[in-house]
Amino acid sequence: MRGELFHPDRGDISLDKVLHALSDPIRRDVARTMHRDGPRVCGQLSYPIAKSTLSHHLKVLRESGLMTTEVRGTTRVISLRRDDLEARFPGLLDAVQVTAPAPEEASRAS
Amino acid sequence: MRGELFHPDRGDISLDKVLHALSDPIRRDVARTMHRDGPRVCGQLSYPIAKSTLSHHLKVLRESGLMTTEVRGTTRVISLRRDDLEARFPGLLDAVQVTAPAPEEASRAS
DNA sequence: TATGATGTTTGATCATCATAGAATTTTGAA
DNA sequence: TTCAAAATTCTATGATGATCAAACATCATA
Numbered sequence: 001m002r003g004e005l006f007h008p009d010r011g012d013i014s015l016d017k018v019l020h021a022l023s024d025p026i027r028r029d030v031a032r033t034m035h036r037d038g039p040r041v042c043g044q045l046s047y048p049i050a051k052s053t054l055s056h057h058l059k060v061l062r063e064s065g066l067m068t069t070e071v072r073g074t075t076r077v078i079s080l081r082r083d084d085l086e087a088r089f090p091g092l093l094d095a096v097q098v099t100a101p102a103p104e105e106a107s108r109a110s
Numbered sequence: 111m112r113g114e115l116f117h118p119d120r121g122d123i124s125l126d127k128v129l130h131a132l133s134d135p136i137r138r139d140v141a142r143t144m145h146r147d148g149p150r151v152c153g154q155l156s157y158p159i160a161k162s163t164l165s166h167h168l169k170v171l172r173e174s175g176l177m178t179t180e181v182r183g184t185t186r187v188i189s190l191r192r193d194d195l196e197a198r199f200p201g202l203l204d205a206v207q208v209t210a211p212a213p214e215e216a217s218r219a220s
Numbered sequence: 221t222a223t224g225a226t227g228t229t230t231g232a233t234c235a236t237c238a239t240a241g242a243a244t245t246t247t248g249a250a
Numbered sequence: 251t252t253c254a255a256a257a258t259t260c261t262a263t264g265a266t267g268a269t270c271a272a273a274c275a276t277c278a279t280a
Binding site for chain 3: 151152153161162164165166168169183184185186
């Protein structure tokens with residue numbers, strides 16, 4: 001936990017990686033939570049998975065360019081890179097229901 | 111090639127599967143081509159991959175709900191399920207640059 | 221009924237991924 | 251300095267995934 005963590009520059013955020021990151025429901029939920037509640041400390045996230053697994057998901061989110069991780073003492077604050085994503089892929093966060101009204105999982109459609 | 115091919119109902123199209131399907135650049139390009147040129151015959155698609163690999167990608171696209179495959183004699187006509195996708199996940203196809211101006215790969219952003 | 225054209229399916233291989241437990245790193249506080 | 255808390259990294263494993271070559275199925279037509 002020495003050097004700085006990798007974050008891609010805005011212009012280097014790739015659609016391939018972003019879509020792959022978003023294809024996992026837990027990662028989408030983390031993104032949604034960051035959007036809804038603002039920056040979070042990792043420990044405040046709770047999912048039925050091991051800590052190391054969550055850590056892996058956070059790494060995928062960070063390296064894809066979806067969020068930033070800021071080291072604050074012994075904790076880490078994660079935030080959605082909303083502006084960068086909106087600039088690079090307008091409408092995407094809305095479309096995947098990260099930012100969005102999106103009440104229940106199954107939006108009536110058919 | 112006997113029975114009918116599986117296509118999920120509009121309401122059963124899952125975001126997980128759609129995003130996974132779209133996370134591959136070849137599959138995104140197939141979707142973009144269908145949108146730009148209308149329904150295509152598979153053989154008109156040309157990528158530097160084996161036929162069987164392309165067939166696999168088309169299956170992923172079809173089973174995710176992104177396109178339909180219609181058997182026409184010895185060929186198959188594939189089409190983008192634009193309306194279904196728009197109804198289920200508004201703005202998604204635009205955001206992932208399937209339907210969109212999207213001139214070059216690297217949209218100036220940073 | 222052969223034959224060719226169009227795709228798919230099968231079988232195999234190598235890579236990537238989600239997952240978890242254990243060990244490790246870092247920091248803050250007793 | 252010792253210890254607890256927070257989170258990552260390491261290591262391993264089972265599941266998917268992308269890929270290709272070869273075999274197969276279907277249809278149209280000579």
